[in-house]
Amino acid sequence: MKRFFTKNGILLLTAVTIVAVALCIASAVSSGTGFLYNAAGVIASPFRSLGATVSGWVQSVGDHFQSIEALQQENEELRRENARLQADIRQAETDSAENKKLRNILELRKQRRDFALESAHITQQSFSNWSSALTLSKGTASGIAIGNCVVDEYGYLVGIVTDAGLNWSTVTTIVDPESKLGAAVFRTKEPAIVTGELRLLSAGKLRLSYIQGELINGDLIVTSGLGGYYPSDLVIGTVEDVLADDSGMGQYAILSPMTDLDSLSEVFVITAFEVVE
């Protein structure tokens, strides 16, 4: 073996380097997911699913031991929230009827939001501490494509599909340092930019920049939908803190995402959408 490596070691290393450089070039040239990366993902997919099943089982065993007091407290909070939401619904019904009447008077088109959703299981959480990505159990065979938005069961934005293979896809979450989204403040409809940051990654927070109007803690931030790449009004998060930027002239905000990225097991990919405002 040693002799083999002594004789062929440089040759092997050269071969590996050539493959590596070829991969680099192939990846740089192609705009989609490379063939080798796709094939490796297809091969790794069953192992990822197995891993997800086992770790899900371990987690469910752990969840059994959650204390009763914590559950009672959560139940109490949910009752209060339910009561508040019931009140909101009653108000919304009145508003909706009024809105319908006004739209009829002004002859405006009815607002519509049509999403084609594809559900998928998460088979792998972020492997690296330097990025935040999720691997899903479905890919191009199910209509998933690069650039699709991914939401959780409540419709909160999770991230964007950045790689898609035959039966797998990778979602770069909203907290990833390289994530950047057009956003809007729900209360004022003012546009802004939401970005992930390396220093906020571990805390699972986001940064809201290019703020034009006044922000208050708790403001809801949604996708702007400008440019038509992503649907509008997908909930990103809430304003946690408003701070002055380095220049002292402007301000930025720290956002807390609405989705709980650590506890996700199933997500929904928006494969097609139509929004009529």
Added chain:
Amino acid sequence: MSQRNALYRWIFYGLAAGLFLLFQNMLLTRLQLWGIHPFLPPILAVMPAVWEDRQESLCAGAVFGLLCDLTIRPPIPCFYVLVFAAAAFLAGLISTRWIQPGFFCALTASLAALLLNGAFYALVFSVRGINDMAASASITGRELLLTLPLTPFVYLLFRHIRRRFPAD
């Protein structure tokens, strides 16, 4: 006999690395402390270099890196090929020139591999305009604190393989 042993040794090194990767995927990625989870791959890439030939280890590091590049989403193509080949080379230097092969050699090589991994990430981010050295250092430091305590487990399994299939 020696050739067959070497072949078995490398096969079992590969299987051991696969086992730890499965462990990483199934459990370690979900065990977060300070927002970080332990990251074993750099340690797995350098562990054979503690005992094996430098050239063989470098090749093994590059191949392991290639596998990681294809299965873990790297920040740039061939990121782990570069990092793990460089880390294996460094580990080979440490074991042949500076520290006698053994636990402390493995620990030092692991430390160097994790530092190299952090430095490469910081470099890639700074090239992309995300120039936050304090955040990079913080992630690297926390990753070191969480991952290094796992080195003995990796070391013991690889040492067992080495002893089970000796070179001579």
